[in-house]
Amino acid sequence: MKVSKGTMAEHREQIITAAARRFREGGFDNVSVGDIMKEVGLTHGGFYGHFSSKDELVALACLRAMTETVAKWQKVSDDAPGDRLEALVDFYLSLRHHDRPEAGCLVAALGSELSRQPSAVKEAVTVGQRKAIEFLSRIAPGKTKVLRRKQAILAFAAMVGGMIMARGTSEPQLRQEILDTVAESVPNSVRATS
Amino acid sequence: MKVSKGTMAEHREQIITAAARRFREGGFDNVSVGDIMKEVGLTHGGFYGHFSSKDELVALACLRAMTETVAKWQKVSDDAPGDRLEALVDFYLSLRHHDRPEAGCLVAALGSELSRQPSAVKEAVTVGQRKAIEFLSRIAPGKTKVLRRKQAILAFAAMVGGMIMARGTSEPQLRQEILDTVAESVPNSVRATS
DNA sequence: ATTATCTATAGATCTATAGATAATGC
DNA sequence: ATTATCTATAGATCTATAGATAATGC
Numbered sequence: 001m002k003v004s005k006g007t008m009a010e011h012r013e014q015i016i017t018a019a020a021r022r023f024r025e026g027g028f029d030n031v032s033v034g035d036i037m038k039e040v041g042l043t044h045g046g047f048y049g050h051f052s053s054k055d056e057l058v059a060l061a062c063l064r065a066m067t068e069t070v071a072k073w074q075k076v077s078d079d080a081p082g083d084r085l086e087a088l089v090d091f092y093l094s095l096r097h098h099d100r101p102e103a104g105c106l107v108a109a110l111g112s113e114l115s116r117q118p119s120a121v122k123e124a125v126t127v128g129q130r131k132a133i134e135f136l137s138r139i140a141p142g143k144t145k146v147l148r149r150k151q152a153i154l155a156f157a158a159m160v161g162g163m164i165m166a167r168g169t170s171e172p173q174l175r176q177e178i179l180d181t182v183a184e185s186v187p188n189s190v191r192a193t194s
Numbered sequence: 195m196k197v198s199k200g201t202m203a204e205h206r207e208q209i210i211t212a213a214a215r216r217f218r219e220g221g222f223d224n225v226s227v228g229d230i231m232k233e234v235g236l237t238h239g240g241f242y243g244h245f246s247s248k249d250e251l252v253a254l255a256c257l258r259a260m261t262e263t264v265a266k267w268q269k270v271s272d273d274a275p276g277d278r279l280e281a282l283v284d285f286y287l288s289l290r291h292h293d294r295p296e297a298g299c300l301v302a303a304l305g306s307e308l309s310r311q312p313s314a315v316k317e318a319v320t321v322g323q324r325k326a327i328e329f330l331s332r333i334a335p336g337k338t339k340v341l342r343r344k345q346a347i348l349a350f351a352a353m354v355g356g357m358i359m360a361r362g363t364s365e366p367q368l369r370q371e372i373l374d375t376v377a378e379s380v381p382n383s384v385r386a387t388s
Numbered sequence: 389a390t391t392a393t394c395t396a397t398a399g400a401t402c403t404a405t406a407g408a409t410a411a412t413g414c
Numbered sequence: 415a416t417t418a419t420c421t422a423t424a425g426a427t428c429t430a431t432a433g434a435t436a437a438t439g440c
Contacts, residue, residue, distance in 0.1 A: 002411040002418045011418085027310060029223045032402060046419045048404065101309065107359060112306045114362035115295065116221060122364035129363060153372055154352065154379040161355025162347075165301060168308035169323060170316035178347055185348040189383030196392045196437040205392090226428060240393045242430065 012050050014040045019061035020068070024109035025102035028058055028117065058117065059124040065106040066128025070135050077139050084139040085155065086187045092159045093183040098166055098175070107132075108163040132156060140190060151190040158186050206244050208234045213255035214262070218303035219296035222252055222311065252311065253318040259300040260322025264329050271333050278333040279349065280381045286353045287377040292360055292369070301326075302357040326350060334384060345384045352380050 003011070018039045022031045033054055034044035051057045073088055080087030091097070092105065101109040106128065114125055136152035137145070162182030169175045197205070212233045216225045227248055228238035245251045267282055274281030285291070286299065295303040300322065308319055330346035331339070356376030363369045 001409060001420060002416090004412065004418095008418060027223070027307060029221070030310070033404090034402080042418095043420055044403090045405085045421070049418060054403070107362060108306065110306050111358040111362055112302065112304050113221060114358075116224070119364055122362060125362050126364045126368065129359065129368070150375050150379060153356075153375040154383065157355035157359055157372070157376045158348065158352040158383075159355065160358060161351035161353065164305040164308075164354060164358065165323065165351055168301060168305055168316060168319050170313055170320045174320065174324070178351070181344050181347040182351045185344060185383070185387045188386045188388060189348065189352075189379070192382045192386030193379045194382060195394065195435060196390090198392095198438065202392060227430090228428080236392095237394055238429090239395070239431085243392060248429070 008050075011040060011042065015042075015047075015050060015057065016060050016064050019057050020065040020106075021102045023058065023061055024065060024104070024106060027110065028113055033057075055118050055121065059121045062106055062110075062121055063124040063128055066125065066131065069105050070128070070131045073132075073135055083141075083187065085136070085141065085151075085190065088136075088139065089155065089159060089183055089186045093162055093166075093179045095176075095179065098163065098179065101167065105160065105163070107160050108167070111160060111164060142190075142193070147194065151193045154193055155186050155190055158182055158189065202244075205234060205236065209236075209241075209244060209251065210254050210258050213251050214259040214300075215296045217252065217255055218259060218298070218300060221304065222307055227251075249312050249315065253315045256300055256304075256315055257318040257322055260319065260325065263299050264322070264325045267326075267329055277335075277381065279330070279335065279345075279384065282330075282333065283349065283353060283377055283380045287356055287360075287373045289370075289373065292357065292373065295361065299354065299357070301354050302361070305354060305358060336387070341388065345387045348387055349380050349384055352376055352383065 015036060018036050019031075022036055022039065025031070032044075033047045036057075037044045037047055047057075051060075073091075076091045077084040077088050097104045097108075106125070107114075114122060117125075133149065133152050133156060136155055137148045140148040140151035140155070142148040142151050159182070162178055166175045166178045169178065209230060212230050213225075216230055216233065219225070226238075227241045230251075231238045231241050241251075245254075267285075270285045271278040271282050291298045291302075300319070301308075308316060311319075327343065327346050327350060330349055331342045334342040334345035334349070336342040336345050353376070356372055360369045360372045363372065
């Protein structure tokens with residue numbers, strides 16, 4: 001039953017990866033330690049050899065998800081033929097992202113649950129938020145650093161809010177109107193930010 | 195033990211009111227039927243004489259919360275000495291709203307949990323979202339109806355996202371930067387929307 | 389007589405722990 | 415010998431239901 005140290009380290013990574021996906025899919029409360037361990041092919045009892053509590057895994061999974069998201073943003077903006085921020089906004093507010101919260105932005109998938117998480121979780125998310133804002137500042141069009149940071153925060157807020165509103169709507173027409181309107185307006189708005 | 199029909203109707207209202215507050219405070223999953231009934235001064239067993247399921251109460255509580263919020267927005271904008279939308283944005287992105295999710299916007303308090311709720315709940319929220327967007331359209335500055343609606347959707351998205359980001363942050367300085375930046379940028383952004 | 393509420397409970401689920409098992413690694 | 419994982423379980427909690435109780439309202 002015992003596995004090598006290398007395999008155990010792999011298991012740990014697999015648990016964090018599975019958790020990052022499953023939590024975004026089902027919410028922190030509706031995904032149990034047992035669910036995640038089963039997905040990795042282990043039993044729930046072994047979990048506590050890897051982590052001291054479910055909360056510890058939640059914090060690690062949040063940071064993992066946010067780091068992966070910013071890395072994906074980097075690729076999307078690098079591949080953009082035209083305006084990098086505009087390409088990112090279209091990518092973020094796509095129907096594809098809407099339909100796959102488990103593979104997308106953690107703040108959009110779990111944002112309103114974060115305020116009720118223990119401080120270790122919020123601290124991990126804060127690190128991720130800073131990375132996201134810093135990345136967006138780099139592709140924002142403003143002339144000064146201060147201005148680009150303001151543009152980054154505004155763009156992030158509008159994208160997160162737009163996606164959450166779209167996911168909370170039962171009518172496909174309103175949903176698409178929200179995604180399209182925000183995607184279309186953010187680039188103009190960013191340029192107007194001072 | 196039995197009460198009059200009038201009292202029973204009052205109890206029903208009290209249950210919905212308590213639920214609307216407690217759900218925004220703790221999330222749908224972390225507030226039990228028993229918690230809500232206890233707050234109203236009843237026992238959990240009597241709940242099913244009022245509602246067929248917890249989900250039914252969730253839907254009613256969501257609609258209640260959103261309707262109350264839009265009513266409050268109306269008052270805030272009516273009392274504004276200057277620009278009505280600007281006053282509303284400042285009110286929404288205030289530290290006071292940040293600190294009291296249970297008395298504020300449902301989309302900011304529970305937004306990312308909505309996509310996982312049954313369709314009856316999402317339909318109730320959609321009704322509320324339409325009311326919110328229609329209200330914001332009325333105080334938006336655009337020349338045409340179509341333009342004002344776009345401005346309303348952008349402003350709502352930025353406000354929701356800004357509040358959720360602020361509540362998910364553990365650092366007070368970053369939190370305040372997010373609230374201030376979005377509050378300051380939305381009015382300019384709205385004017386730039388076309 | 390009807391029915392709003394209460395008491396008690398079935399059935400399900402979840403986190404965390406304890407001790408057993410069996411493979412690694414000194 | 416050490417330890418990663420497994421089996422089993424304690425303790426807690428939640429939704430929903432069933433039957434009892436006692437006050438309303440015909």
